[in-house]
Amino acid sequence: MKDTYTLPSAADMHVHLRNAPGPIASLVTPTIRPAGIDTVFVMPNLAPVPVTSVDAALEYKSALEAIDPSVNYLMSLYLHSSITPEEIANAKKAGISGVKAYPKGATTNSQWGVVSFEPFDEVLKAMEKEGIVLNLHGEVPSDSKEGVTVMNAESRFLPTLRSLVGKYPKLKIVLEHCTTGEAVEAVREFGEDVVGTITAHHLSLLVDDWSANVHHYCKPSAKSPEDRRALLQAVVSSKGKFFLGTDSAPHDISSKKGKGNTAAGVFTQPYALGYVLKALEEGIARGDISDSDVTDEALAGFFSSYGRKFYGLPPSDKKILLKKDGATVEESLKSEQAEIVPYRAGEKIWSVEWL
Amino acid sequence: MKDTYTLPSAADMHVHLRNAPGPIASLVTPTIRPAGIDTVFVMPNLAPVPVTSVDAALEYKSALEAIDPSVNYLMSLYLHSSITPEEIANAKKAGISGVKAYPKGATTNSQWGVVSFEPFDEVLKAMEKEGIVLNLHGEVPSDSKEGVTVMNAESRFLPTLRSLVGKYPKLKIVLEHCTTGEAVEAVREFGEDVVGTITAHHLSLLVDDWSANVHHYCKPSAKSPEDRRALLQAVVSSKGKFFLGTDSAPHDISSKKGKGNTAAGVFTQPYALGYVLKALEEGIARGDISDSDVTDEALAGFFSSYGRKFYGLPPSDKKILLKKDGATVEESLKSEQAEIVPYRAGEKIWSVEWL
Numbered sequence: 001m002k003d004t005y006t007l008p009s010a011a012d013m014h015v016h017l018r019n020a021p022g023p024i025a026s027l028v029t030p031t032i033r034p035a036g037i038d039t040v041f042v043m044p045n046l047a048p049v050p051v052t053s054v055d056a057a058l059e060y061k062s063a064l065e066a067i068d069p070s071v072n073y074l075m076s077l078y079l080h081s082s083i084t085p086e087e088i089a090n091a092k093k094a095g096i097s098g099v100k101a102y103p104k105g106a107t108t109n110s111q112w113g114v115v116s117f118e119p120f121d122e123v124l125k126a127m128e129k130e131g132i133v134l135n136l137h138g139e140v141p142s143d144s145k146e147g148v149t150v151m152n153a154e155s156r157f158l159p160t161l162r163s164l165v166g167k168y169p170k171l172k173i174v175l176e177h178c179t180t181g182e183a184v185e186a187v188r189e190f191g192e193d194v195v196g197t198i199t200a201h202h203l204s205l206l207v208d209d210w211s212a213n214v215h216h217y218c219k220p221s222a223k224s225p226e227d228r229r230a231l232l233q234a235v236v237s238s239k240g241k242f243f244l245g246t247d248s249a250p251h252d253i254s255s256k257k258g259k260g261n262t263a264a265g266v267f268t269q270p271y272a273l274g275y276v277l278k279a280l281e282e283g284i285a286r287g288d289i290s291d292s293d294v295t296d297e298a299l300a301g302f303f304s305s306y307g308r309k310f311y312g313l314p315p316s317d318k319k320i321l322l323k324k325d326g327a328t329v330e331e332s333l334k335s336e337q338a339e340i341v342p343y344r345a346g347e348k349i350w351s352v353e354w355l
Numbered sequence: 356m357k358d359t360y361t362l363p364s365a366a367d368m369h370v371h372l373r374n375a376p377g378p379i380a381s382l383v384t385p386t387i388r389p390a391g392i393d394t395v396f397v398m399p400n401l402a403p404v405p406v407t408s409v410d411a412a413l414e415y416k417s418a419l420e421a422i423d424p425s426v427n428y429l430m431s432l433y434l435h436s437s438i439t440p441e442e443i444a445n446a447k448k449a450g451i452s453g454v455k456a457y458p459k460g461a462t463t464n465s466q467w468g469v470v471s472f473e474p475f476d477e478v479l480k481a482m483e484k485e486g487i488v489l490n491l492h493g494e495v496p497s498d499s500k501e502g503v504t505v506m507n508a509e510s511r512f513l514p515t516l517r518s519l520v521g522k523y524p525k526l527k528i529v530l531e532h533c534t535t536g537e538a539v540e541a542v543r544e545f546g547e548d549v550v551g552t553i554t555a556h557h558l559s560l561l562v563d564d565w566s567a568n569v570h571h572y573c574k575p576s577a578k579s580p581e582d583r584r585a586l587l588q589a590v591v592s593s594k595g596k597f598f599l600g601t602d603s604a605p606h607d608i609s610s611k612k613g614k615g616n617t618a619a620g621v622f623t624q625p626y627a628l629g630y631v632l633k634a635l636e637e638g639i640a641r642g643d644i645s646d647s648d649v650t651d652e653a654l655a656g657f658f659s660s661y662g663r664k665f666y667g668l669p670p671s672d673k674k675i676l677l678k679k680d681g682a683t684v685e686e687s688l689k690s691e692q693a694e695i696v697p698y699r700a701g702e703k704i705w706s707v708e709w710l
Contacts, residue, residue, distance in 0.1 A: 142563045144580040145641065149562045151506060151579070207504045208497045211576060212617045214569065221566060224506070225499040262567045286500065 001281055001294050003324045006355065008316040010273055010303040011039035013074075014135075014176055014197050014245025016265070019046050020063035023337030028250045029067040031270035031333070036320040036352035039072040039308065041135075041245065044100055045109040050078035052112075054090045074311060076100050076135060079114055085126035097311055098133035098174070099123075105141040106153065107219040108249065108264055113137075117164060124164075128171040133311065135174045136161065138183060139220050150221045151207070154179055158186045165190050172310070177202065177247045179220040181230030187241055195310055197245025198231055198302075201266040201343050203279035214256045215341050218249060219264040229288040232280065235302050236293035243307035246272045253332065253339045268343045271329055273303060273322060274350030275343060319355040326351025356636055356649050358679045361710065363671040365628055365658040366394035368429075369490075369531055369552050369600025371620070374401050375418035378692030383605045384422040386625035386688070391675040391707035394427040394663065396490075396600065399455055400464040405433035407467075409445045429666060431455050431490060434469055440481035452666055453488035453529070454478075460496040461508065462574040463604065463619055468492075472519060479519075483526040488666065490529045491516065493538060494575050505576045506562070509534055513541045520545050527665070532557065532602045534575040536585030542596055550665055552600025553586055553657075556621040556698050558634030569611045570696050573604060574619040587638040590631070590657050591648040598662035601627045608687065608694045623698045626684055628658060628677060629705035630698060674710040681706025 012032070017040075018024035032040055042064065044051035051057050057075040064073050074097040077083060083099070091099075102113035117124065127134055138161060139153035148156055161175060175187055178196040187196040205222035216222070234242045249265025256262055268275055277299075283289045305315050325348040333340045367387070372395075373379035387395055397419065399406035406412050412430040419428050429452040432438060438454070446454075457468035472479065482489055493516060494508035503511055516530060530542050533551040542551040560577035571577070589597045604620025611617055623630055632654075638644045660670050680703040688695045 142561075144561060144583075147580050149579055150566050151562055206497075206499060207506055211505050211565070211572060212619065214617065217566060224504055225502050228499075262569065264567065 001277070001284065001291060005296065005299060005322045006319055007296065007300050007322065008304040009318040009320050009354070010037045010244065011307045012037045012244055012246050012248070012272055013041040013174070013307040013311070014043065014199070014247045015040045015269065016043050016045070016247070016249045017064060018250060020060060020067060023335060024250050024252065024340070025064065025067060027333050027335055027338055027340060028269055029064055029071070032071050033068060034352065035270050036273050036322070036354070038070070038316065038318065039074065039313065041074040041097060041311070042076060044076045044078040045102060047109045050080065050109065050112055051076070052078050052080040052082050054087060054094045054096060057091075057096055058094060074098070078102070078112065079120060079123070080112055081119065083123055085122045088123060088126035088130055088132055092130040092132055096132065098135045099127060100135040100137070102137045103139055103141055103157070106139045107137060110137070117160070124168050124171060128168045131172065131312070133172045133174060134164070135176055138175045138178070150219070151223065154220050155182050158182060161186055162189075165194055174245070174310075176245060177220060178231065178234070178242070179223050180227045184230045184234045184242070192240060195240070196234070196242045198235060198242050199245065199247045200268045200272050200275035200279065203228065203231055203235065203276060204282060205266070214262040215343065216266060217262050217264055218247070218266045229283070232283040232288045235276070235280070236289055236298045238298065238302050238306060240301065240306045240309065242302065243310070244272070244276065244303055245307070248272065250340045253341055256341065266343050267340050270333070270342060271327070271344070271349050273352060274327065276303070277322065277324075277350045321353040321355055323351045323353070325349070356632070356639065356646060360651065360654060360677045361674055362651065362655050362677065363659040364673040364675050364709070365392045365599065366662045367392045367599055367601050367603070367627055368396040368529070368662040368666070369398065369554070369602045370395045370624065371398045371400070371602070371604045372419060373605060375415060375422060378690060379605050379607065379695070380419065380422060382688050382690055382693055382695060383624055384419055384426070387426050388423060389707065390625050391628050391677070391709070393425070393671065393673065394429065394668065396429040396452060396666070397431060399431045399433040400457060402464045405435065405464065405467055406431070407433050407435040407437050409442060409449045409451060412446075412451055413449060429453070433457070433467065434475060434478070435467055436474065438478055440477050443478060443481035443485055443487055447485040447487055451487065453490045454482060455490040455492070457492045458494055458496055458512070461494045462492060465492070472515070479523050479526060483523045486527065486667070488527045488529060489519070490531055493530045493533070505574070506578065509575050510537050513537060516541055520549055529600070529665075531600060532575060533586065533589070533597070534578050535582045539585045539589045539597070547595060550595070551589070551597045553590060553597050554600065554602045555623045555627050555630035555634065558583065558586055558590065558631060559637060560621070569617040570698065571621060572617050572619055573602070573621045584638070584643040587635065587643045590635070591644055591653045593653065593657050593661060595656065595661045595664065597657065598665065599627070599631065599658055600662070603627065605695045608696055611696065621698050622695050625688070625697060626682070626699070626704050628707060629682065631658070632677065632679075632705045676708040676710055678706045678708070680704070
């Protein structure tokens with residue numbers, strides 16, 4: 001790899017900014033643009049009320065623009081029984097980009113989520129017709145009778161992905177935050193309307209890392225060395241099938257190490273691109289990928305053009321400069337109301353500069 | 356299951372009491388006997404200096420007796436290059452019961468542990484001759500190049516168990532804290548000189564439980580519902596092949612949730628028998644075992660007679676009475692120097708009374 005890369009400005013197609021206005025959003029949203037990112041796909045799983053209407057999504061967008069107007073916020077709805085086919089048509093007119101489906105009970109704020117996709121048939125057909133993306137949290141909830149744990153929850157979801165593609169062949173689908181070789185293979189089975197996002201942290205973390213460190217615990221959880229290798233290979237051989245969606249998930253430090261119970265999520269927003277580059281370096285050192293795989297074209301595609309194209313946006317005409325070890329990850333982001341510990345706190349990381 | 360059981364007093368064949376005198380030992384040691392247990396096999400992985408000589412083991416034993424003289428402490432050495440065949444003969448004369456082998460880097464205070472058993476050939480032959488037990492922490496260290504994680508570290512160790520049994524056919528071996536169906540099967544392959552201990556917490560915990568809770572994280576880590584079922588079945592169908600070794604591992608609360616990094620270990624000493632009974636109840640409710648499997652004979656064997664017999668002790672002639680929901684697990688054990696959070700804090704649990 002080189003020590004510097006000049007690339008088009010990036011798009012992060014899976015971010016959690018939390019309620020806005022609000023203490024976490026105020027800390028996190030201003031870190032997007034300095035990280036070399038000008039476009040983000042914003043998750044709708046707010047609590048206590050998720051974003052289930054066009055009005056709520058537009059209000060949320062305005063509140064984010066009030067924090068930083070220089071970012072293009074792609075908004076989403078939370079798939080919920082209150083959403084009608086008419087609301088999907090309204091969403092299209094209002095510029096909403098996608099609808100996120102959370103399996104009930106699988107992750108943070110998924111208590112209003114989906115048990116079965118069957119009741120959503122008309123909504124899914126409307127999405128297929130309007131070109132609204134279906135964003136899948138691809139896990140089934142843990143269930144000891146069925147033998148489902150955090151380790152196989154994604155694999156067990158893949159039959160549902162295949163069935164959705166079969167039933168709605170023109171529906172645009174993102175399998176969010178792929179964590180397994182099996183998920184990567186499943187995404188590759190289909191055409192250009194079925195893609196996967198890959199986070200920064202799953203390119204370096206393994207099950208061992210989160211077993212002993214609350215800041216590394218997330219859903220879907222990081223898995224085996226073989227799975228990590230498949231993800232790294234997917235990044236450099238994406239050809240449009242995989243692009244960046246960090247699933248950056250800020251939690252106040254009190255939720256991470258309060259009473260033993262730990263909120264799921266790794267916070268990566270301010271250093272997202274650097275984490276990916278560092279993971280690629282480490283992957284080369286381990287022999288998971290080869291140095292020649294990491295081309296400017298592969299990086300520009302994964303960070304910027306593939307995601308924009310999938311969501312119908314033009315390519316970026318702005319440039320950023322990444323420099324190896326040009327920055328150090330902060331120990332925490334702090335305000336009077338919140339403290340968030342970023343991934344790899346204290347480590348050297350790639351810096352980002354707008355050109 | 357019944358609401359009360361009258362059983363022989365119990366033996367816990369795998370306990371961590373930490374340095375004595377010391378703040379953790381002072382808190383934990385006095386909880387052994389009220390828990391219905393009069394005999395414990397004490398682990399030698401003290402820090403900064405593990406127990407590698409007969410003198411150190413006897414000194415440690417005296418220090419524990421100074422805290423509570425009513426418990427029979429079976430002592431062990433830490434398998435280490437400084438141990439000679441002569442020291443094994445001395446250990447036998449001094450009444451030392453076993454030698455614990457820690458794979459280097461696999462768990463708490465294993466930094467002085469074993470990389471390969473080959474350099475220990477003469478020591479193992481001496482143990483075989485003297486009837487000193489080999490206690491195995493049955494995991495290989497995590498290694499991403501080899502695809503080893505906390506999830507398959509025990510399975511990957513089983514070939515080593517098989518090779519040790521082949522090479523030292525009369526050596527008495529305990530595969531400590533079995534966590535997988537594969538480990539249970541491996542122990543069953545051999546005769547009465549190869550047994551397994553099973554902890555209280557692995558009869559209820561799964562990977563999901565420790566993923567989000569630092570107090571549930573331990574080594575070996577809890578695994579799948581299928582593995583848990585195999586452990587529950589091993590308890591009730593032991594016939595001497597499996598007995599209680601809680602691996603109760605007290606850590607001060609600061610090591611559990613200090614800086615994100617979490618010490619491995621679940622603290623179960625004061626309620627060990629109750630946790631097992633509660634796990635059996637839950638196993639019956641899930642259909643993992645049947646109610647008729649939980650006989651007085653099976654409980655007396657697993658809690659008391661099988662372990663004593665393996666270590667060459669007579670059966671207990673004392674009795675204890677266990678009562679369902681007769682107690683509540685404390686939120687924490689506290690002194691001025693330490694605070695330890697027990698497993699299932701705040702829950703109703705079986706009480707223990709000496710008869």
